[in-house]
Amino acid sequence: MQEPTVKLFKQRLLRAHTSLGIFLSLFMYICLFFGMFAIFLPFIQVWEKPSRHFEVNNTKEINYSSIIDTVISNPDFPKNNIKIKLPGYKNDPALRISHQFIEEQIYNPNTGLKQENEGKNSKLAFFLNQMHYGQFFSIYGRLLFGFVAVGVMFLIVGGLLLLVYIKFQKNGKNQKASFSKLHRNLFILTCIPLFLITLTGAFMNVGFKGAAPLASYISKGEKNNVFALVRPVLMPKEKSVKSANINVKMLSISVLLKKAKEINPQLNVEELKLINWKDKTARVEFVGYNPYKPFLNGIYNRPKIILSAVDASVIKNIRVLDRSWSVLLTDSLYFLHLLYGVDIFTKVFVSFLMLLSCFAIAFGVMHWLEKQAKVFDEKIPFYHGFGKFSLALMIGVLPATALLFNLQWLLPFDMNNRIFVQQALFFNAWLATLSWSFYRLSSYKASKEFLGLAGVLFIIAPFIHFISSGFSALDLYKKNMTSILSVDITLFLLGLILLIISYKLPTTREKPQYFWNKKYKGLTNES
């Protein structure tokens, strides 16, 4: 490229990166912030429900038959397409029995006792996940977040090009330079995983829901919903088996489960589906996950074994690699985003990378705000509408989320409209931080207060949980309820970290460079 063209390209790229970055930053921050909670969704959804608070024993030694057989022997219970989720599936310690037309029944697998299902009255993890991908605002939020993800991919590629074309100052001595450096360096660290996560996120949000015109085009106007076209490939339905209307004695679930494990020892059976139960044509589908072939199964590709419930003969055995390449590809794409079947350390590592990305976004916004602040030349305190809005959105979300966790165990579970009250208080608390941001002239002071408040609320949350649930930290540890205890510990530590940051954070804009860039202590903003 010729010199003036390169210069023009660099200028335009930088301007496009800045304007699009400022526009998308807040959406992306929200997406990543709630995404960090979504990573730990299986843990939070156990923590939030009293019905999951029971001693956890070795699930391999549990006799499921005694529980399942009792339930499905009830003459009022449907006899076809009964779904059973075994303990441990998605970190849930309960045994769950459901059917399309009955409410899910929850059982303590150790005692066989039926637990009271909170059902629609406890949706904390569900809500946090919905906030992550925009589903809370229905299809519109989902599409918006999907297009934000597309924009973020442009920002990542554009940002990398800027690093190649522009020589940024490495040793800037003012705040603006420090924020710019932090924004660049943090994104250099996280850009590859963030790109993959954003790409798969865009695929999930826009790929299916936004492909209506494409679906209409390829099906010659027959279908608008692309999922209706891909469903037969991704989730093929087993042909329905006609009942023979001859009652036959069934083999016990334990015997059938043992047989399934013999056929495919690599399969971690997670779900069972009982078809035409007690009939001569009865069969059981054992659906699970093969941890020896990660990436390729777990979402749409679910290996399964179908056995006759009468004589345990094998009807079908579908392994991971038996499915078509398109299903394997879809599962690997989803794996990159949903981290299905990965261990806790990988989850913590990915959430740490997402935390760094949140910081990188925040530093990018602060860098832009510092540029705006320069106009006022320290004559008056810097007071910018976008700055206040960003403050409420990025830092204000912390006390609001902490309140959400507190309300989970403060509000009675039988309360009328419990979920509405909890979510309304969350959004109003978040909005209150906006009012407070505008009330305070100094954004640093407001941040300090928000962080302090969030710290206190996050620290209180586990104690409210201990008192309301009747399980102390020691009880949780002794009864092997480590999933629940780990959430309490994480909340407490998060609160503690926020309190420390709040304590250390300066209260005025003049002081922050000592906080962000101690090396240049004593220098003014404009030096």
Next chain:
Amino acid sequence: MNRKLIIILSILFGPYIYAHTLLLNVFSNEDNTISIEGAFSTGQKAQGALIILEALNDGKVLYKKRLPESSELRVEIPSELYQVVLDAGSGHRIIKAGIEPKTGFKNKAVQNKSSAQTKEKNNTVLITNRQIQVAFAFAFFLIILSIILSSRNTNKLIKELQNSK
């Protein structure tokens, strides 16, 4: 219609067009029996869904059975006022008024009771509406407050800036 508009509308509402709604059909066979049919709007059968015939005066269950493979049941019409309920689980119920037998219902005075039940339901809706109103009013107040505070502080800073010149 404009082609662009069709594309935009199909993006926005496309996913809703293919909603999976459960339907309940009740019709008289003209021989003092009714046929009850449950199916999804997509044509899929609702095998396993629970059909209940509930008396309107005391809520007594007059008949209860899950839909068979054919997704259709033939039931004798009760002599008292009743309603047909399709219980799809998780509190999702579809209710239709029961068809009268040829000889008519025995006791029609019970309709008042069912209106009392409706009143109770209306009260619950009223509470929900009030909660929604309070939540939105408070959110609106906070937005207005933010604008007022912003304007107050901006004016204060402009004055300060003018004084410093």
